[in-house]
Amino acid sequence: MPTPSLASLPIRRLTLRDLAACADLSQDRGWPREEHKWGFLLTAGKGYGIDDPDGGLVSACVVTEYGPHEHPALAAIGMVLVAGRHARQGVGRRLMRHVVSEMGPTPLTLHATPNGRPLYEELGFKVTGRAEMVRGHFTPGGPDPAVATRAATAEDLAAILRLDEQAFGTDRTHIVTRLPAFADQLRVAEEDGRIIGYTAAWPNMDTHVVGPLIARDTAVAQALIASLAAHTDRPLRTDIDVRHEELLAWVKERGLTSTAFNSVMAYGITELPGDWTRRFAPVTVAAG
Numbered sequence: 001m002p003t004p005s006l007a008s009l010p011i012r013r014l015t016l017r018d019l020a021a022c023a024d025l026s027q028d029r030g031w032p033r034e035e036h037k038w039g040f041l042l043t044a045g046k047g048y049g050i051d052d053p054d055g056g057l058v059s060a061c062v063v064t065e066y067g068p069h070e071h072p073a074l075a076a077i078g079m080v081l082v083a084g085r086h087a088r089q090g091v092g093r094r095l096m097r098h099v100v101s102e103m104g105p106t107p108l109t110l111h112a113t114p115n116g117r118p119l120y121e122e123l124g125f126k127v128t129g130r131a132e133m134v135r136g137h138f139t140p141g142g143p144d145p146a147v148a149t150r151a152a153t154a155e156d157l158a159a160i161l162r163l164d165e166q167a168f169g170t171d172r173t174h175i176v177t178r179l180p181a182f183a184d185q186l187r188v189a190e191e192d193g194r195i196i197g198y199t200a201a202w203p204n205m206d207t208h209v210v211g212p213l214i215a216r217d218t219a220v221a222q223a224l225i226a227s228l229a230a231h232t233d234r235p236l237r238t239d240i241d242v243r244h245e246e247l248l249a250w251v252k253e254r255g256l257t258s259t260a261f262n263s264v265m266a267y268g269i270t271e272l273p274g275d276w277t278r279r280f281a282p283v284t285v286a287a288g
Contacts, residue, residue, distance in 0.1 A: 006050075006058065006091050011098050014047025014060060021057045022047070025081050028056075032205045040182050041079065041286055044175055048099055050091065058083055059091045063099060064287040065106070066170045073170040074273060075103050077110040078286025096123055100267065107268035111239070111285035117263050128271050129264040131285065132248060135207065135237040136256040138229035145223035152186040152198065159195040160188065167214045169273025175283060176212075184208065187227050189220045199224040200283075201232060210238035213281035218246045221280045225251065238281045247280060 014022065019042060023033040041047070045064035052058045061080040067073030077099060082092045100108065100123060111131060112120050152160065157177070165171050179186050183200035185208075190196060197215030201208040210228060215221035221244070229236060236256060240248050241264075252258070262285060266272060272288075282288055 006086060006089055007094065009050050009053070009058060011048055011050055011095060014042060014049045014062075016042050018042070018047065018049065018057070018060075022049075022060050022079070025057050025060055025083060026079075028083050029081055031081075034204060036182075036203060037284060037286070038079070040178065041284075044178055045076075045287065048095060048102075050095065052083065052086075056083065058086050059095050061095060061099060062286060063103065064175070066168070066172045066175075066288075068171075072103075072106045074269075074288070075106045075108050076286070076288025077108060078284070078288075080110075080116065093119060093122075096120070100124075105268070107266065109264065109266045109272060109288050111262040111282075111288075112265050113260075113262060117265070120265050123267070125265040125267045126270070127263045128266045129276075130242045131239040131262050131264055131282075132242050132258055133237065133239045133260040133262070134248070134251055134256040135235055135259050137235050138225070138251070139255040140226065140229070141254055145219065145226055147189050147196075147220050147223035148191070149187055149189045149223050149227040152180075152188045156188055156195060156198075160198050163195060163198065164212070164214055167275050167278040169275070175287065179283075185228055185231055187224060189215065189224050189227075196220055197224055197278075199228060199281075201228045201236070203234075204237065206234060207237040208232050208234045209284065210236055211281045212279075212283045213238065213240075214278055215280055216278060218244065218250075221247050222250055239285050240281050241276060241279065243276065244280055 049060040050058040065072040183202040185201040197220040
């Protein structure tokens, strides 16, 4: 039987049963398999994909929605991948057009690599900022942070959710409440009994990814990163908004090095909601 053309293959919703196929697709494109992250994204958000008649997936992506369930205030698109054997045949463009159409009036955001940016610009996405990926073993140095930090408890959840919504600009309870199971560490910073920042470190291959990182100011963000580093032997990795120049300089002084830059892009809005001065790093660039 002749192989169907890529344009005729249906786009369908992915489920957790597609986890191995999504990881295979990552590996096909030279990415880590990242099964832990794929599982998180497929359960917290919506996956879209195209099946390959010969097995596996031709293409896949995930969409994570935020705000009211019926009328999301924002949706993040990530993990946009096309199998190497089907690259440069319009598959990614077709999948992205489908997702944009499916999301209707919901504003969209994504982190674009230099290679992916031209496609997203063609679809109407505009650059609103940049994030710098840094990675390395954290080396303590300088005076101890004056900010008190500790492991989060169940009693902290309400305060964390309030702080997160103020910084992120819309509700993401379905993400934050998954962090205790997803992350190896969930820590808070407090002052006079009030939570002024929080962060998590979740396992990704041989690293611990720092994210989300929400903090009142740079000093609080520094204290939270240092507290995570003190409880892991793995290298840290995170994606910091480049406007946080002081924090970027500080982590580089302590052993992390720049590995990549991504463009933060938006569709349907001119800038992301929330307070960027308190939003230092995302949960993962795939989820905004």
